[in-house]
Amino acid sequence: HLARPFGATCLGIQRMSKAYQAFPVAASTLMQSCPRTVRALSVLVHSEGDGASRFAQRISVGKHRILADEPVSVGGGDEGPSPYDLLLSALGACTSMTIRMYADRKKLPLMGVDVSLNHEKVYAADCADCSEHVSVSTPANSKSNKIDRIERVITLHGPELTEGQRKRMLEIANLCPVHKTLEGTSVVVSSLAPAPADAAVTESLSLQIDLTFGSxxxxxxxxxxxxxxxxxxxxxxxxxxxxxxxxxxxxxxxxxxxxxxxxxxxxxxxxxxxxxxxxxxxxxxxxxxxxxxxxxxxxxxxxxxxxxxxxxxxxxxxxxxx
CATH class of the missing domain: 2.60.120.10 (Jelly Rolls)
Structure with missing residues (x-):
């Protein structure tokens, strides 16, 4: 579950101080009043495989529920965004949030942020603007392999924003934590949980009761x-x-x-x-x-x-x- 044991102000300071070092003194001073609590995130994905789409997944993130699926073209029912859609959504949301935090901190006249994203697999040799990232996605001596290229177009709303402020916010976008995770080297550790009793599978995965009350x-x-x-x-x-x-x-x-x-x-x-x-x-x-x-x-x-x-x-x- 998403643990939020501290106030929104401390959470924002912690995220911003990790995302960029534009105000280290202010962040250091304010962080002294923030509890040192680890932020834990648990995501639960459940598939029953007996619905209209055999790929449909129910995702639980704390109190939030999301439905994921594959498009009809690959055998799904298009009942929800695909895994890559969710990945791009995470990057887009993180980008917009990071820019907003920076703009609020600097009191910039930012009225809104739109982030448009597209994902494709391309050959490293055909991607002129990917050369600096090839070593992350593919072996250094293997430019014939395909790499993942994500195009992100950011629209900053605010007629009073200067060109310098816009360029700085584009730099801040690259410090979004999800962006850094995608460009860095991540480690996924997989293991099998003990097999539950059949009757308990659906109940334990798909049913989460937040509150019980009567009429x-x-x-x-x-x-x-x-x-x-x-x-x-x-x-x-x-x-x-x-x-x-x-x-x-x-x-x-x-x-x-x-x-x-x-x-x-x-x-x-x-x-x-x-x-x-x-x-x-x-x-x-x-x-x-x-x-x-x-x-x-x-x-x-x-x-x-x-x-x-x-x-x-x-x-x-x-x-x-x-």
Whole structure:
């Protein structure tokens, strides 16, 4: 997991002092107040191999989730970026962050950074601007082998930036830690972990629970109470969901059916999924739709919609048909 036991200021100082030595005295003074803590990073990659794409991978980095895949042209399903896409993304993000740290430190009028990257394998003999790096990627006496060439184009936004400031930030980009790792000599040490029980593979790799909490009664109207899960005091939202309510089950023979009267929404969307029973949806756009079990009803409010969700209307219609 990504350990962040110290404040953002100390983290920024540590990263910048390692990336370049433009302000050694200031960095040395400020670092005295920063805890000497090792920053650990753990990445977990899991493949089940039984989905639509046999190459699809689920990547967990702390609380973050990423899906990786190969393009269709090589047998994948293109469900996520390829490994080389992720590699370029890491270099691009690191480049932009390093430039931003430098600009903030120097109080430069930098408004934004765009980094465009492209990767290709080329023959060393055909790469005029790669000669100084050949010894890193290939044996010194073997220019016939292919090497990895990454082209990086950096766009610095800020009309008040001088030409000298732009050139200096290009130099700082080359001090990005990921850049230095790619151009340096890295060592990858591989080993096999003990084989887990089959039943534990998916659970241990793909399921990571950050927080567990239950629902609570929430009265929407005098005759309508739901079990509300979100928002919660420790988790205001999960992904795009800011409200999460559950209603039922009830026996309409002995209890009043669900009846949500006219009420407005602005700037959000509602998603209703029915496990059992039936509901009648109506809204101010003129839409009228019966929602049946297994169906989802998505309403996008936009600038404003008034809607109702009534169970009694459907129950009466069913009784009339019977």
């Amino acid at each position: 609570r009664p929430h009265e929407l109207s005098p005759d309508f109470t739901v079990r509300r899960v979100l928002p919660y005091r420790l988790r205001r939202a999960v992904g795009p969901f800011v409200f999460f309510d559950h209603f039922g089950p009830i026996d309409v023979a002995t209890a009043k059916p669900m009846d949500v009267g006219p009420h407005p929404h602005i700037g959000l969307a509602t998603l209703t999924y029915l496990y059992a029973g039936a509901l009648m949806h109506r809204d101010s756009t003129g839409a009228k739709r019966k929602i049946s079990p297994g169906e989802a009803n998505l309403m996008i409010a936009g600038r404003g919609v008034v809607h109702t969700e009534r169970g009694a209307e459907v129950v009466d219609a069913i009784a009339a048909d019977a």
